[in-house]
Amino acid sequence: MEIVDLDKEVEAKFLEHVYGNRLEYYFYILDWEFNREDSKFLLARDGEDIRGIMLTYKSHVAQFRGSREAVEALFPHLELRKTDIIVPLGIEDIPLRTYEPLEQHELVLMHLDKGNEKLTKTQETEEPTAEDAGAIARLMRDTLPEFWGEETGEKIRESMEKAFWLVAKDGDKIVSVGNTFFADFGSNIGVVTTHEAYRNKGYATSMVSSLVEKIFQRSDKALIHVFADNNPARHTYRKVGFSPFNSYVLIKGQRT
Numbered sequence: 001m002e003i004v005d006l007d008k009e010v011e012a013k014f015l016e017h018v019y020g021n022r023l024e025y026y027f028y029i030l031d032w033e034f035n036r037e038d039s040k041f042l043l044a045r046d047g048e049d050i051r052g053i054m055l056t057y058k059s060h061v062a063q064f065r066g067s068r069e070a071v072e073a074l075f076p077h078l079e080l081r082k083t084d085i086i087v088p089l090g091i092e093d094i095p096l097r098t099y100e101p102l103e104q105h106e107l108v109l110m111h112l113d114k115g116n117e118k119l120t121k122t123q124e125t126e127e128p129t130a131e132d133a134g135a136i137a138r139l140m141r142d143t144l145p146e147f148w149g150e151e152t153g154e155k156i157r158e159s160m161e162k163a164f165w166l167v168a169k170d171g172d173k174i175v176s177v178g179n180t181f182f183a184d185f186g187s188n189i190g191v192v193t194t195h196e197a198y199r200n201k202g203y204a205t206s207m208v209s210s211l212v213e214k215i216f217q218r219s220d221k222a223l224i225h226v227f228a229d230n231n232p233a234r235h236t237y238r239k240v241g242f243s244p245f246n247s248y249v250l251i252k253g254q255r256t
Helices: 011-019 026-034 068-077 130-143 153-159 203-215 231-240
Strands: 002-005 039-046 049-057 061-066 082-088 099-113 164-170 173-181 187-194 221-227 243-255
Touching: 002 068, 011 026, 011 049, 026 039, 026 049, 026 061, 026 187, 039 068, 049 068, 061 068, 099 231, 130 153, 130 164, 130 173, 130 187, 164 203, 173 203, 187 203, 203 221, 203 231, 221 231
Parallel strands: 061 082, 187 221
Antiparallel strands: 002 039, 039 049, 049 061, 082 243, 099 221, 099 243, 164 173, 173 187
């Protein structure tokens, strides 16, 4: 199996491959279209056929897709000391040979096609202002510190230039937030979180429903990733119409 950089020679094959399975290769398409200067793509080829692809975005994340044989061939080319590694479920033993898992989670990718949504909005949502960024960051840090412990108001304000955010308030207090990045080929809901005291009151369902409604004004497919053991979140997404597509393993790893 040959490992090659993504260049003009293989670009057409790459695009045919990833657009042929938009869900499996969603972030590959997203980075190709919007973050190409910060992303590196390596392809595992068998003759003219692509068997797998490795995507690294800065030093933040390394994504692998394809067969076990392809991931085995691609993995030695990952040189980051510490990063988030995402591989298909069942081949997580490959990164665990060389990376110590500081955290490890099973991720379920859920998807929803336009026309199958079951929107339920019992709580009002609104677009935040830049002045809300600090409160959004605090809520994210408080609800999931292991992932959002370093969020700041400045980072949220910067993300507002690219991502679409919604908040729900109790008076002036932000109690639920959500965001998505609009893309014509499908939009991924990246953040959904609610203050602990306001859970089981319809905030999460309303937030997801509002985001899906906005997404379907732009594209025909919505995606969301959820931890496999987060049953309340999975239940919320199913209520709105999402169904599972595939499972992956996320390893926050440090090279041994």
